Amino acid sequence: MSALRRIGHKGADLIVPGNTPASFDAALEHGVDMIEFDVLEHEGRLLLAHDYAHVDGAPTLEEGLAHLASSAFEGIELDVDLKLPGYEQRAVELLREYDLVERTLISTMWMRSLIVLRALEPRLRLGWSVPRLKSDPTQSWVTKLPAYAGAAWVRTKLPGAARAHIGAGRCDAIMSHWRLVTPRLVRAIKEAGGELYVWTVDDGPRISKLERLGVTGVITNDPRLFTAST
Numbered sequence: 238m239s240a241l242r243r244i245g246h247k248g249a250d251l252i253v254p255g256n257t258p259a260s261f262d263a264a265l266e267h268g269v270d271m272i273e274f275d276v277l278e279h280e281g282r283l284l285l286a287h288d289y290a291h292v293d294g295a296p297t298l299e300e301g302l303a304h305l306a307s308s309a310f311e312g313i314e315l316d317v318d319l320k321l322p323g324y325e326q327r328a329v330e331l332l333r334e335y336d337l338v339e340r341t342l343i344s345t346m347w348m349r350s351l352i353v354l355r356a357l358e359p360r361l362r363l364g365w366s367v368p369r370l371k372s373d374p375t376q377s378w379v380t381k382l383p384a385y386a387g388a389a390w391v392r393t394k395l396p397g398a399a400r401a402h403i404g405a406g407r408c409d410a411i412m413s414h415w416r417l418v419t420p421r422l423v424r425a426i427k428e429a430g431g432e433l434y435v436w437t438v439d440d441g442p443r444i445s446k447l448e449r450l451g452v453t454g455v456i457t458n459d460p461r462l463f464t465a466s467t
Contacts, residue, residue, distance in 0.1 A: 239456060241444075241447075241448045241452070241453075241454060242270045242271060242434070242453055242454030242455070243268060243271070243272055243454070243455070243457075243460060243463045244269060244271040244272070244434065244454050244455065244456040245260075245261075245263075245264030245267075245269040245271070245272050245273065245456075245457065245458075245460045246268065246271065246273050246436065246437050246456045246457055246458045246459070247274055247275065247287070248260025248262075248264045248274065249261075249263035249264040249267060249269075249458070249459070249460050250458040250459075251327040251439065251458040251459040252267070252423075252459065252460075252461070254263075255274070255287075255413060255458070256274050256275055256285040256295065256296070256301075256366065257285070257296060258288060258296065258300070258301065258304040261274070261305060261310070262459065263460075264311065264460055265310060265313065267460035267461055267463075267464075268460065268463065268464070269313065269374055269463075270313065270454070271313065271314040271315065271316055271342075271454065272305065272310075272312060272313060272314075272315055272316070272319065272338070273315075273316035273344075273436075273456055274301060274315075274316070274318065275287040275318045275320055276298055276317055276318065276319050276320065276328060276364075277289070277292065277320045277321065278321065278323065278324045278327075279292045279295075281447050282297055283297060283298035283324060283327060283328065284296070284297055284298065285298060285300075285301045285330070286320075287298070287320065287463060288320070289321075298328065298331055300413065302332070302334075302335040302337060302440060303330055303335065303461075304427055305320070305335075305337065306335040306337055306369045308316045313340070314340050314341070314342065315337060315340055315341045315342070316341075316342050316343075316344055316412075316434070316456075317332070317341055317342070317343045317344070318343075318344045318345065318366070319343060319344070319345040319348070319350055320345075322345075322347045322349055322350045322353070324429055324448060325350055325353045325354050325357060326353075327452075329354065329361070330342070331356045331357045332358075332361075333358075337364060338358060338360050338361055339360065342360070342361070342362040342363065342364050342409070342410060343361055343362075343363055343364070344363070344364035344365070344366045344410075344412045344434075345364075345365070345366060346365075346366045346367070346369040347369075348365065348402070348407065351363050351407050351408050352373060352407060355406065355407065362409045362410065363407070363408045363409050363410070364408060364409065364410035364411065364412040364432075364434065365402060365407070365408040365410070365411055365412065365430070366398075366412035366413075366436075367391070367395065367411065367412070367414065367417065368388075368391060368403070368414060368417070370415075388416050388417060391417055392417055392419055392422070392431045395411075395413070395417055395422055396419070396421045396422045396424075396425035397425070397428060399411045399422065399425055399426050399429065399431065400425045400426070400428065403426065403429035403430065404429050406424060408431070409431055409432065410431055410432040410433065410434055410453070411426055411431060411433050411434070412431075412434045412435075412436060412456075413433060413435055413436070414435075414436060414437075415435050415436070415437075415438050415447065417445065418433070418435055418447065418450065418452065420449035421448060423450055423451050423452060424453075425467075427451070432453040432454070432459070433452045433453050433454075434453055434454045434455070434456060435447055435452050435454070435455050435456065435457040437456050437457065437458060438455050438456065438457050438462075439457055439458050439459055439462065441462045441465045442460070444457065444462055444463065
């Protein structure tokens with residue numbers, strides 16, 4: 238079994254506020270294999286931000302890529318999470334400018350973005366992120382029960398959809414919320430020749446369970462958990 242890929246969410250968001258060069262440094266210090274960060278367009282600029290509540294003072298994508306292109310991060314892969322469609326070409330052009338295409342997987346919840354990205358730059362690895370959520374509905378008593386019912390339905394459909402999209406070349410990986418991961422999903426993705434990255438897991442025992450299940454990688458806010466879970 239291949240070693241679990243260790244991925245820092247927004248860098249290392251539970252150690253240093255995420256989507257910042259300092260958080261990327263913290264992730265590197267704690268031994269990640271890949272750094273995930275968010276990209277959002279705001280007032281004509283591409284910013285390292287998860288949502289519009291966090292755009293003030295956010296670094297630009299250029300600043301983030303310049304930092305990650307430095308020699309300290311040599312060999313560290315990137316998961317560039319595009320939050321919305323519409324700025325795919327600009328993101329790709331910047332990845333080319335900083336010579337980071339070969340080290341990058343672009344992920345998004347939007348299949349139409351993946352189709353655009355595949356045409357723009359075939360060398361990029363692409364990840365389809367599921368489900369399409371802005372927040373965790375299980376955290377509210379109003380939406381908790383419908384969310385669990387919806388997750389059960391998605392778990393039955395996702396393996397077939399993942400196999401179809403990977404087989405058709407629309408994506409190379411599935412970026413799945415941990416609640417949707419099943420042995421059937423793991424098998425379907427492996428049979429299709431794809432990868433499975435699981436988000437966002439801030440619990441050591443759950444990381445260990447997912448590793449035993451055979452997922453490709455786990456995305457966490459606290460990369461220290463990888464050492465604790467071994």
